[in-house]
Amino acid sequence: xxxxxxxxxxxxxxxxxxxxxxxxxxEKHLEQCESCRKYLHDMQEDLLLDSLHEQKNEKRNIDxxxxxxxxxxxxxxxxxxxxLSIFIGCFFLFTSMWIADEKDVxxxxxxxxxxxxxxxxxxxxxxxxxxxxxxxxxxxxxxIIYEKWNxxxxxxRLFKDGSHVTFTFLDENTLLLYGGEEKKLTDxxxxxxxxxxxxxxxxxxxxxxxxxx
Ligand SMILES: [Zn+2]
Numbered sequence: 153x154x155x156x157x158x159x160x161x162x163x164x165x166x167x168x169x170x171x172x173x174x175x176x177x178x179e180k181h182l183e184q185c186e187s188c189r190k191y192l193h194d195m196q197e198d199l200l201l202d203s204l205h206e207q208k209n210e211k212r213n214i215d216x217x218x219x220x221x222x223x224x225x226x227x228x229x230x231x232x233x234x235x236l237s238i239f240i241g242c243f244f245l246f247t248s249m250w251i252a253d254e255k256d257v258x259x260x261x262x263x264x265x266x267x268x269x270x271x272x273x274x275x276x277x278x279x280x281x282x283x284x285x286x287x288x289x290x291x292x293x294x295x296i297i298y299e300k301w302n303x304x305x306x307x308x309r310l311f312k313d314g315s316h317v318t319f320t321f322l323d324e325n326t327l328l329l330y331g332g333e334e335k336k337l338t339d340x341x342x343x344x345x346x347x348x349x350x351x352x353x354x355x356x357x358x359x360x361x362x363x364x365x
Contacts, residue, residue, distance in 0.1 A: 153181045158188050162195050252281060252299035254347035260314075261359065266321045266328075268359045270295070270345075273314035278302045283315040290329045292317060294344045321360040 158181050164170045165178055182189050258273045272281045272295075280302050286294035295317055320328040327335040335341070337357050345352040 153177050155185065155188060158185070159191060162192055165192075166196060166199060249282065249298045249300045251346065251348045252297045254350045254352070256299065257281065257297055257347065258314075259345070259352075263359075263361060266360075268319045268321065270317045270319075270359075271314040272297055272316075274299060280311040281315045282311065283317050285317055290331055290333065291327060291335060292319075292343060293341075294346060296346045319356070319359060324357060324360050324362045327356060 158178060161170060161174060161178060165175065170178065182192065252274070256275050258275055260271045260273070262269045262271065270283070272283050274281045276299070278301065279299050282298040282300060284296040284298060285292045286296065288294070297315075322328050322334060325337050327337055327341075329335055339355060339357065341356045342353050343356060343359075345354065
């Protein structure tokens with residue numbers, strides 16, 4: 153066996169793909185030839201390094217995937233926590249609120265220029281009111297008055313001097329809508345203020361007193 157045949161056979165030999173007869177010849181040649189011994193040795197070393205390298209890369213890929221998964225898990229937990237806290241917040245806001253009794257509510261109507269403000273204030277200590285505006289297309293036609301415990305939460309301080317609803321008039325027969333449109337008022341245009349057992353009706357026209365020029 154000469155060197156070049158030996159070297160052609162080395163890859164197969166390392167992988168145990170060569171026949172017994174070939175193996176015998178290869179080993180015979182190895183005994184005689186130092187350069188081929190070295191060649192075989194180098195080849196084996198290269199293959200070993202390659203496989204080590206591959207294992208390392210695989211491990212690195214797995215570590216990377218683990219990190220990505222851990223990060224995603226953290227993100228999901230944060231998102232769930234965030235949604236849960238909103239849900240709990242809303243739950244407490246709405247379960248700790250009830251529609252107010254009319255006799256507990258002090259209503260004031262104030263006009264400043266062409267702006268009329270309805271203010272609702274509770275007569276009870278340690279409570280505050282929330283005036284929920286209900287929209288009929290583009291103007292408020294119903295206000296539901298909710299009462300709530302003053303539990304030192306943020307809204308309590310916000311509504312310390314009452315909950316307000318504002319209307320802007322152009323004149324005694326025209327309401328300026330939020331979209332900038334105008335609404336001609338008839339006697340039929342009313343706002344309904346809803347309390348626990350009663351509803352107060354106010355004609356929109358009656359809210360506004362013409363300004364004397
Ligand atoms: Zn040789």
